[in-house]
Structures are given as C-alpha cells and as structure tokens.
Amino acid sequence: MSDAVPPPSVPPPSLYVVSGLSGSGKSVALRTFEDLDFYCVDNLPAELLPEFVRSVTRADDPPRRLAVGIDVRNRHNDLSDVPEWLAQVGSLGLDPRLVFFESGDEVLLRRFADTRRRHPLSRFGLSLADAIALERQLLRPLRALADMVVDTSDLNVHQLRRRMLTELELGLDESVSLLFESFAYRGGVPADADFVFDARALPNPHWDPRLRPLSGRDADVRTYFEAQEDVGQYVAQVGQFLDNWLPRLRSGTRSYVTVAFGCSGGRHRSVYLAEVMARHARENGWRDVATYHRELG
Incomplete structure (x- = not known):
C-alpha cells in the first residue's frame, strides 16, 4: 500500500x-x-x-x-x-x-x-x-x-x-494606495491631485519626428530621457522629495495619495515621470502602486 x-x-x-x-x-x-x-x-x-x-x-x-x-x-x-x-x-x-x-x-x-x-x-x-x-x-x-x-x-x-x-476579493493591502498620474496642462490639473509637478521645463521629444507618435512608456522615449542630464536631476530631486514626505502621509485616516505630473501634451514627459516614480515607489516597498495616464486613455 x-x-x-x-x-x-x-x-x-x-x-x-x-x-x-x-x-x-x-x-x-x-x-x-x-x-x-x-x-x-x-x-x-x-x-x-x-x-x-x-x-x-x-x-x-x-x-x-x-x-x-x-x-x-x-x-x-x-x-x-x-x-x-x-x-x-x-x-x-x-x-x-x-x-x-x-x-x-x-x-x-x-x-x-x-x-x-x-x-x-x-x-x-x-x-x-x-x-x-x-x-x-x-x-x-x-x-x-x-x-x-x-x-x-x-x-x-x-x-x-x-x-x-x-x-472581487482580489487581495487588498490596507496601507496607503499611491497613484502616479500624468496629464496635459491644457486639460486642467487633476482635481484630486495631492502633489503636482510641472515637467514643462524638461526637454520635449515632441519636436523629434521619430519620437512624436510615441509616448513616455515606449523604449525609445525612455532612452531619450535617460540621456538628458536635466531629466536625471529632476527625477532624483522629485524622488528625494517623495521619499521624505510620502511616508509621513501614512495614517489611519489616509487611504490614498495622488502624485501628478503635467506637461504640454501629456504624452511624453509627464508619462515618463509617472512611470519612473511608480517604479521607484515599488522598489522602495510601496505595495499598492498604480499609474494613470489621462491623455493616453
């Protein structure tokens, strides 16, 4: 047996x-x-x-x-x-x-x-x-x-x-939920944003005909931004700010925080920054992290 x-x-x-x-x-x-x-x-x-x-x-x-x-x-x-x-x-x-x-x-x-x-x-x-x-x-x-x-x-x-x-019982982390949102200023600032960062001073791939049809989620656009010193400095400074202040928003009454990045068209700079900051948050232990790109649908 x-x-x-x-x-x-x-x-x-x-x-x-x-x-x-x-x-x-x-x-x-x-x-x-x-x-x-x-x-x-x-x-x-x-x-x-x-x-x-x-x-x-x-x-x-x-x-x-x-x-x-x-x-x-x-x-x-x-x-x-x-x-x-x-x-x-x-x-x-x-x-x-x-x-x-x-x-x-x-x-x-x-x-x-x-x-x-x-x-x-x-x-x-x-x-x-x-x-x-x-x-x-x-x-x-x-x-x-x-x-x-x-x-x-x-x-x-x-x-x-x-x-x-x-x-739907998909599993819930009771900590603060983070949303990194991109938007175009011409459509207005998101009404529910807790932090808003303006990316319009950064280099704009819109003026490169090869990159214009793409978005900040595409590899060629990411490569373009990663080669820009100003963008690297911006990411480092914003990351340091968020690392310092987001943990202070954890409380029994605060369940979510929206961090919004805006640029002229809402397709390249703001999308790239929202994705980079979301990845940074996940790497730093935040579990419920999402992105939302308003102009991309």
Missing part, C-alpha cells in the same frame, strides 16, 4: 471579462488587474475569446489569472454572441466572470470634455450624447449578463481600484 501523498489540486485559471461604457473606468480596471499580475488583453475580438483561453492555458507555464477587455470597439454583431463564447470558455474548465462598468450621461460627457478624447462611436458622425446613447443600447445584452455592475459616477481612480480589490 503506497503512502505517497497525492499532489495538491491546482485550481483552474480565473478569467475576468471587463466591459462597459467608454469613459466609465474600464482602462483603470484592466490596469488594476495588470498590477495584480493578471495576464491582460484589451480590445480582444470577442469571437477569439475561446481560442485565446485555449492558447494561453496550453503554454508550458500558463498564467493562472486572466483579464480581457471586450466592449463596443468590437464588431457590434459579435457582441450578441458573447454568451455562447463565455459558455465555450466554461467548457474549458474556467469560470468566467463579466464585470460591467457604467456611469451617468452627465459624468461621461464631462469626462470626455476633460480628456478631449473621441468616443469610439463618433466615427459614425454622431454627437457625443448620441454616441453614448447608442453605446448603452449596443451593450445592453452584456450588462444583463454581468456578474457585477459597477457605477463609477461618484468614484475617483483610487476608489474604483479599492472597490475592485474588495468586492
């Missing part, structure tokens, strides 16, 4: 499908999943969902947690078939959960005005209000199918992340 202990059973991978209205916080949700080591794909063609799951779960070291964004950017006739594709995913041994994000019309109108982004349905020549109304109609089947509906009308970025962490 064998005394061998059977190996512990491995739970099946988890899959969250993120959907909802444009401007309601889907990007923040996916970044939250990504920060928690989920394998994330945004704007996946809905018909490829089962094949995507088959592909990643066949890998030698498959990811255990998956998150996929599916929304109105898909072909509209595909959205009605999402229940069938979720059922196929279930037959592969996963228990997919659909999380739907929405906000009130006035909130969405204000958010699009603040960020100056185009609604994905505006390509049909619709006004913003009409595009939002059509999007609600097209996504109605997904909302009815959702395991969880989150109204973000009264939530800021921090509050949305916290709600996801608690209600």
